[in-house]
Amino acid sequence: MFHKILIANRGEIAVRIIRACRNMGIRSVAVYSKEDKNSLHVQLADQRVCIGEGPARNNYLNMERIITAARNVGADAIHPGFGFLSENADFVRLCDEYGITFIGPTADVINSMGNKSHARKTMMDANVPVVPGTKEPVYDAETGEKFADEIGYPVMIKASSGGGGKGMRVAKSKDEFEFNFNMAQRESANSFGDDTMYIEKFIENPRHVEIQIMADNFGNVVALGERDCSVQRNHQKLIEESPSPAITEKMRASMNHDAILAAKAVNYTNAGTVEFIVDPKGTYYFMEMNTRIQVEHGVTEMVTGTDLIIEQIRVAMGEPLSFTQKDVTPRGHAIECRINAEIPEKNFMPSPGVVKHLHLPSGNGVRVDTALYTGYRIPSEYDSMIAKVIVHAPNRDAALQKMRSALDEMVIMGVETNLDFQYRILKNPEFCEGKADTGFIERILRLD
Incomplete structure (x- = not known):
């Protein structure tokens, strides 16, 4: 059992990891920049360490400062979340050098999958279909x-x-x-x-479908089903859902099989995502592997009843997976909308500032991952994503209606957000019919 975990991240994912630590009886340590001194993750953690100010390169991307903070507080492990140093092999090696467990795959695996051309070659050799x-x-x-x-x-x-x-x-x-x-x-x-x-x-008008996998140090690899991430702008995802309305049961079984094959080909451990693109004819190809927890991991948690962060920590402690492939039985339908502090009408320009009033939706099957609170100042130095609204319902139509209701209820005053834009997507006939591909956002923007 880890005694203390340092979270090398900020915002909602840092809050998410802190809550997982609490549920496991593990003490948490927040690192933060001066701009984030009043952030929720700083307030919730058992300990907190300031690691600089200004751009991320001075703090959340500063390996030496994070390692020094971990050593000074006696942390056993570091959870990187997503972004920042989560896929940095040099950081993993630095953790290893100082005897600190990195909660994620090994440096060699990150290097292998981080180089996209090398990853393609590896998948070809493993007989995983590639573009x-x-x-x-x-x-x-x-x-x-x-x-x-x-x-x-x-x-x-x-x-x-x-x-x-x-x-x-x-x-x-x-x-x-x-x-x-x-x-x-x-x-x-x-x-x-x-x-x-x-x-x-170049596959024109594809769907973007990814498979969540978990793997331990004993050779066990489990696929937890797919997420459809086709609704995106400039390759940045806006809405994710599971199951995908674009694939059949036969395709699903085949993609799960190939995702496990991909993970075993590189001796993968911990949480990862194997991303595929699906052409209009229904043929899928390996695109890349993300060697970290994903922003949209909550979608999979909702349909499978798992806690992927806790599972990550358990695997990093040397424990086997708490479930087998037979235990994974996705139920119902989950949808996630990423809420960003930005102005869609001004080419999605970021909108930092003070949150003057906040009301978050709730109810059966509604989850909001966020670090917002009334009075919080959203800094301009970091990513504009401020919340993730996730809903779960028995089927896709019910999930769509529940998400519309949740966004109707959500109030964020003081900064501009993409709430109305997300609602517009949820009412679009093409999206409602499950036909949106990766060119969907560009198509509806051209109609403006």
Whole structure:
């Protein structure tokens, strides 16, 4: 049993982890920037340590300050949450060096799956279906163009170390390739310090469907079903749901099988997500593996009755999974809406400021993960996501109605949010019929 866990994160995920620690009788430590000194996670934790001020690179991305804080308070383990250092192999190695348990996969696994071109090659070797494309990394436009000619246009040019939509460009023809390759490569070098690229067939209008897996140190890997994350803008997810309205029972079984195959191919441990894209014909392909807990993990928790954070901590303590594949029986339908402090009418410009009044929805099957409270100042230095509203109901139609009711009830005054935009999506016929793909948001924005 861990005695004390330091949470190397902020906001709602830090609050979520602190609550899991409390439920397990483990003391929690919050690290925070000066801008976050009045944050809810700081107030709820058993201990708190200030690790700097200003941009995240000075605090939540500062490995040395976080390790020093953990050592000073005697923390046994560090939970990274998502974002920040959660997929940083160097940070995992630093934890290992000082005898602090990192709650997540090993550094080697993070490195293996973090490099997208290497991950593609690994999945090909494991017979997991991948989008047609290059197996080896590409370093220059001339070489890339030869591969693009073989694959056939349109193609997607991607950064091997990419994420969050950075270092990605679509080339619809040979004439566009060199310019888009150089742009994507430059962005990759600036964002990730890596100019390694790969090329794959661009699947037009796909669905984005991911499988949640949990794995322990005894070779047990369990798939907990899928989440449909197709509703997204600039590769950033807005709504997630489970089960996906786009796949059949046969596809579901096959995707779960391949997700387990992918995890075993790299000796994966702890929580992870295997992401697939599904083309309009219903063929799915491996896209990438996220080696951390996901923002949308609550959707899976609602339909499976599991606590993925507690399971992460148990696995990190060396315990076997508390459930087997036979125990996982998803029930009903869950939907999550990400609530952001932003102004959709102004190209989704962030809207930091003081929350002057707050009312959160509640009731049977309604969950809100947030760090907001009345009087809280939303800082401008960090991500604009401020809450996740999650609902669970017996079926998709009932879940949609419950989510509309929850958003109707939710009140956030003092800052602009995307609440109305989310409600608009929930009333859109295409979305209500379960037909929204990754181009859905762009289509409805063009109609404005």
